[in-house]
Amino acid sequence: MELIKIQVTVNGSKEILEVPPNLSLLNMLRENLTLTGTKSGCEAGECGACTVLLEGEPVNSCMVLAVECSGLSVETIEGLSQEEPMKKLQKAFMDLNAIQCGFCTPGMLISAFALLRRNPDPSDEEIKIALLGNLCRCTGYERIISAVKKAARR
């Protein structure tokens, strides 16, 4: 299959890769760059486990082709973990046990991070709307919503 050369900035570092057109951003991150913090769930744009920031906005990385990212910047959970408000979010998730199996957590954190950047003091309803595209099969969501609120108030 033909390979297309792309240059993409991932977590601040420039990567030059040769990728096939059918490679998703998700698989590029996990396989080519071994950034496995981004999880592969439904691969249909519904569960949000693969959420990353593309040009600063959250997207389902399973629904983006790697070739579409040429010249763009991507941030994953690995790159954001030392930034605020991510550190506050991570601490609040741990403090309130907003994690059980943890599979949804990276995507959940990225969506919450993007929410707090555009709205530093969200209401419960605004948090629910922002996290609607992130499914969790364990926690029942209440603790996740509380953790996002706690991080916002710190």
Added chain:
Amino acid sequence: MNQPHPRLPEFKYYQPKSSKEAVDFLTKHADQSRPYAGGTDCFNQIRDKRIHPKYLVDLKSIEGFRKIKFDPKKGLTIGAAVPLNKIISHPKVLEYYPVLIEAAREVGGYQLRNRAALVGNLCNASPCGDTIGPCLTYRSKVHIVGPDGRHEVDLKDFFEGPGKTCLQSDEIVESISFPIPQLGTRGTYQSIGRNKLGDLAIAAVTVLGYEKIDSSSGYEFLLTLTAVAPTVIFVESAQDILKTEPINHSTLEQAALACAEACKPIDDIRSSAHYRRDMIQMLALRGLEKTCGLLNLPL
């Protein structure tokens, strides 16, 4: 590494920089190509093996395709690759076309709406696409370019059936435009789905209403129904009732009943036809009552 899900099958990727480049490419590879904007429907159709394109034509890099333009006289124009979140957050869309925002918020989660494009939604022509009802009701037009040049089509004439539009395989939609609504227009999008996670609608109603001096009721209402016919449909019988009869509770109930009678729902995985028809009547009444409230129209 083991793959939990199959990869997308092989295809070639083409990124035109102009409409002409896109149309030239599509003319050459008409039946083997799939133009796309956000890809949120297209990639799932490829993964599910419902379509097998040899070429994917990515329209996002075409000049102007990611722009929203507003002119106080001509109205709103939305480029074919503008993602839904850009539309939702646009101040002029909120001011003049708020019902479009109501419906766009029903599509997927926040991160999906950063990719999903309004025009892509229209070109997929799903009878249950949330954004189609408001686009029809605001009387939008789609702007098409093909090998013979540009032309525009009223959105109501664009759809030919589930998944079918009048778009030819060598044509693309460049943008969708909306005229300025009548002064004082108010309305709402009322829908139900199986869950709140942006599942396609089981049934939905778009209502717009405004004062109209030359109608017997003093008002005109526009009503469209989603997910209850092969395409999204206007309900002229209900609109006529609301134009000729004085607006009160009984008239709204008659109009809602006319909506239930006009629809042609089917049984599918989301709902039975019977339930859809009942819900259309309820949603139409709810939408009309809400619109009357927004118009400060006492019932």
